[in-house]
Amino acid sequence: MKAHSTKPLPPARRVALEALYRCLFSKQDIQAALDVALSSGKIDPRDVGLATELCYGYLRLKGRIEYILTRFLQDPGKLPPKMRLAMGVAAYEIIFLDKVPAYASVDWAVEFSKSKPGSRLSGLFNAVLRRIADMGDEAFDKDFYRKDASLPEFLSRWYACPQWLVDMWWRAYGEERALAYLEAQLSPPAVGINLYGHPEAEEIFTELAGAPEIIDIEGMSFALPAGTSFEDEPEPPLARQSFAAREAIEALNPSLWESPVWDACAGRGGKTRILLENGLKVFASDPHKGRLSALRRELPGVETFEANAATAIPPHQPSTILLDLPCSGLGVLSRRPDTKWKRTTKDLDDLMKLQSEILDNAAHRVKRGGKIAIITCTLNPDENDHLIKAFLGHHERAELNKEWTTPPDSPLGEFFYSALLTIN
Numbered sequence: 519m520k521a522h523s524t525k526p527l528p529p530a531r532r533v534a535l536e537a538l539y540r541c542l543f544s545k546q547d548i549q550a551a552l553d554v555a556l557s558s559g560k561i562d563p564r565d566v567g568l569a570t571e572l573c574y575g576y577l578r579l580k581g582r583i584e585y586i587l588t589r590f591l592q593d594p595g596k597l598p599p600k601m602r603l604a605m606g607v608a609a610y611e612i613i614f615l616d617k618v619p620a621y622a623s624v625d626w627a628v629e630f631s632k633s634k635p636g637s638r639l640s641g642l643f644n645a646v647l648r649r650i651a652d653m654g655d656e657a658f659d660k661d662f663y664r665k666d667a668s669l670p671e672f673l674s675r676w677y678a679c680p681q682w683l684v685d686m687w688w689r690a691y692g693e694e695r696a697l698a699y700l701e702a703q704l705s706p707p708a709v710g711i712n713l714y715g716h717p718e719a720e721e722i723f724t725e726l727a728g729a730p731e732i733i734d735i736e737g738m739s740f741a742l743p744a745g746t747s748f749e750d751e752p753e754p755p756l757a758r759q760s761f762a763a764r765e766a767i768e769a770l771n772p773s774l775w776e777s778p779v780w781d782a783c784a785g786r787g788g789k790t791r792i793l794l795e796n797g798l799k800v801f802a803s804d805p806h807k808g809r810l811s812a813l814r815r816e817l818p819g820v821e822t823f824e825a826n827a828a829t830a831i832p833p834h835q836p837s838t839i840l841l842d843l844p845c846s847g848l849g850v851l852s853r854r855p856d857t858k859w860k861r862t863t864k865d866l867d868d869l870m871k872l873q874s875e876i877l878d879n880a881a882h883r884v885k886r887g888g889k890i891a892i893i894t895c896t897l898n899p900d901e902n903d904h905l906i907k908a909f910l911g912h913h914e915r916a917e918l919n920k921e922w923t924t925p926p927d928s929p930l931g932e933f934f935y936s937a938l939l940t941i942n
């Protein structure tokens with residue numbers, strides 16, 4: 519007799535599995551995938567919270583969980599992808615979510631396994647998930663992950679990162695920094711908020727300055743500890759803004775830049791805000807229509823146009839160009855943990871090529887004696903200092919004024935690189 523599930527999945531698990539499937543198999547960004555999955559019906563706010571936690575938590579720890587599954591399953595690769603994902607999410611709940619009793623996780627996952635007609639997976643799900651529930655502290659014991667492993671293999675399992683990334687960080691940054699980066703990407707980052715344009719910004723800042731939970735304040739931005747949640751999502755004129763990104767641009771002293779500034783990879787305008795806050799006159803462009811419309815909504819006074827910065831001729835000659843470059847995002851895995859499962863080394867090569875084309879075009883467009891500011895949110899020397907070094911190698915008129923990187927022990931949990939050049 520065929521086993522068929524009749525019980526629908528509980529809402530948070532339905533949303534999480536749909537979002538994770540879209541994210542991992544249709545390559546959608548996790549937040550976009552989650553927004554789509556959440557839009558399919560009215561969902562209790564507690565379920566929204568649990569679905570979000572399952573998506574981000576699972577993606578942060580997916581490598582560790584998959585290793586655990588290989589220890590209890592003869593051939594996890596034989597499970598259909600949706601089933602393997604469901605087993606992984608249930609395992610994540612059992613190991614990492616104290617507030618969900620293990621039997622509840624086993625229950626929904628076993629029920630879900632019956633939805634594949636004729637597969638007889640329920641016995642397997644039951645057996646594997648019960649063994650995981652019996653692991654107790656062993657799941658948090660590093661020795662469990664060392665079995666038959668070289669050091670890089672162990673690090674890849676424990677820090678839930680693909681091995682090419684572990685190898686690259688170790689090679690490029692050395693043991694101490696690589697371990698700091700690996701550790702940081704396992705937890706959510708600090709929460710950053712920007713108040714530019716808020717009519718009561720001054721009062722709010724005076725109140726906030728003494729608040730014990732504030733990690734840092736600068737200009738119109740402040741950072742709160744990871745996991746800080748709000749009853750309602752901040753709305754304009756409040757905006758979420760990575761405080762580490764702010765530090766990267768502030769390190770280049772934007773208050774001393776000359777206007778007009780062309781923000782040539784402006785996206786939704788996160789950095790545009792900081793430029794405006796520094797009293798600069800800005801015009802902004804990006805090839806992505808949706809992001810540019812968000813910028814227009816949030817910062818209506820800014821002149822914008824759609825453009826590829828590798829080839830565009832801007833409508834005015836800029837004195838300064840800000841290049842918040844499209845990059846591999848390996849410095850912000852704490853915020854976007856799906857990136858580590860999707861990036862390939864081929865992507866890194868393609869991005870480097872685009873970055874150097876953008877940089878070359880900027881060198882031709884900026885006025886003589888003007889500046890180019892570069893920012894990336896990645897930890898990959900080829901997209902950071904090596905990119906700049908190669909640029910300086912074939913642009914005689916270019917001069918490096920400053921380079922900056924988020925310190926590895928930053929409490930913000932995100933890592934940026936920035937550099938300032940003068941084109942003489």
Ligand SMILES: C[S@@+](CC[C@H](N)C(=O)[O-])C[C@H]1O[C@@H](n2cnc3c(N)ncnc32)[C@H](O)[C@@H]1O
Nearest residue numbers: 783784785786787788789806826827842843844
């Ligand atoms: C790191 S994000 C920018 C974030 C934005 N500056 C902010 O602070 O909100 C990189 C941006 O580069 C844009 N981009 C991608 N390819 C580009 C290209 N060829 N020329 C210009 N921008 C590009 C992406 O659409 C994305 O918005």
